[in-house]
Amino acid sequence: METAIDVTLLALLGLTGIALLRVYNLVTAAMLLAIYSLLCASLFTTLDAVDVAFTEAAVGAGVSTVLLLGTLALVGREEKRPLKRQALPLIMVVVTGAALVYGIADIPPFGAPDNPAQQHVAPVYLQESEAATGIPNVVTSVLTSYRGYDTLGEVTVIFTAAVGVLLLLATGRGRGRGPDDG
Amino acid sequence: MFAVAAVGILVSMTLALARAFLGPTVYDRILAANTFGTKTVVLLAAIGFLTGRPDWIDLSLIYALINFIGTIAALKLFEFGTLAHTRGRDRE
Numbered sequence: 001m002e003t004a005i006d007v008t009l010l011a012l013l014g015l016t017g018i019a020l021l022r023v024y025n026l027v028t029a030a031m032l033l034a035i036y037s038l039l040c041a042s043l044f045t046t047l048d049a050v051d052v053a054f055t056e057a058a059v060g061a062g063v064s065t066v067l068l069l070g071t072l073a074l075v076g077r078e079e080k081r082p083l084k085r086q087a088l089p090l091i092m093v094v095v096t097g098a099a100l101v102y103g104i105a106d107i108p109p110f111g112a113p114d115n116p117a118q119q120h121v122a123p124v125y126l127q128e129s130e131a132a133t134g135i136p137n138v139v140t141s142v143l144t145s146y147r148g149y150d151t152l153g154e155v156t157v158i159f160t161a162a163v164g165v166l167l168l169l170a171t172g173r174g175r176g177r178g179p180d181d182g
Numbered sequence: 183m184f185a186v187a188a189v190g191i192l193v194s195m196t197l198a199l200a201r202a203f204l205g206p207t208v209y210d211r212i213l214a215a216n217t218f219g220t221k222t223v224v225l226l227a228a229i230g231f232l233t234g235r236p237d238w239i240d241l242s243l244i245y246a247l248i249n250f251i252g253t254i255a256a257l258k259l260f261e262f263g264t265l266a267h268t269r270g271r272d273r274e
Contacts, residue, residue: 001185005229008192012199019203027208027256031215034252035202038222041245045226050241057248061219065252066265073264169265 006046013039024079030068037061047110051139070169184232191228195221212256219249 016036023029037060044053108115125138125146135141143151198221202214223242230238258265 001188001232002229005188005192005225008196012195015199015203025208027259028202028205028211031208031211031252031256032202034215035199035218038219038245038249042222042225045238045241046229050238054241054244057245062248062251066255069252069255069259070265073259 002046006043009039009043009046013043024081026072026077026079027069029079030065030072033068034061034065037064051143067165067169074169184228188225188228188232191221191225195225208260212253215256216249216253219245219252223249 013036016032016039020029020032020036023032037056040060041053041057044050044056108117112118125142129138129141129146130136133141133145135145195218198214198217202211202218205211223246226242226245227239230236230242255265
């Protein structure tokens with residue numbers, strides 16, 4: 001049953017990606033991107049990567065949609081149609097995709113207990129993290145305690161990006177508007 | 183029972199996606215995206231009970247909060263033409 005759900009979600013994801021390429025109304029594209037993020041989040045959740053899924057939903061479906069729409073308010077809602085179809089980008093994408101699919105063959109099977117990822121440091125975290133940090137969720141203890149400085153750096157990067165985007169979007173029409181201009 | 187519910191939700195997700203593809207107006211697509219978010223919430227809850235992890239229902243409840251943001255932003259864009267504009271600011 002879970003396999004059937006995964007296959008259906010992946011098929012919907014592929015369809016959404018193809019539809020995204022074919023729309024020229026940018027508000028529609030923003031809505032389809034929100035749907036794409038929700039599908040990704042569902043897939044991540046079924047893979048048990050709940051924290052990744054939550055980030056994907058919050059950033060992809062929540063913040064990104066608002067930022068995209070805020071940008072569309074400044075640049076217009078229609079994309080220019082290409083004058084002619086070019087073959088080279090399609091060939092490059094197909095070749096890159098084929099190389100990635102070929103690389104999948106070397107990835108160890110999902111969830112297998114003898115995977116390298118499951119044997120290196122994961123047992124230590126699983127057995128000792130709760131006693132060492134006092135946090136019952138292993139992922140949270142790794143993120144906020146073992147890799148605390150790393151997470152602090154990530155938060156700084158995200159904060160800087162948010163400040164930059166807000167500064168970009170705040171200039172122009174919205175700024176310096178007097179009470180009579182509205 | 184949860185398997186049947188999951189199949190039903192997946193079918194309705196497909197239908198919402200078809201509406202997002204076909205349009206014809208952009209409002210149909212905004213509504214489709216909102217509906218799709220709601221279906222995601224219910225699907226995650228159903229999968230959670232299907233696979234014996236009922237705590238996923240907390241997750242899906244938070245998705246319901248996230249789902250609202252994009253829809254409100256899109257509708258505000260169409261109502262005011264910009265996301266910076268608010269009625270309250272005009273009255274000051």
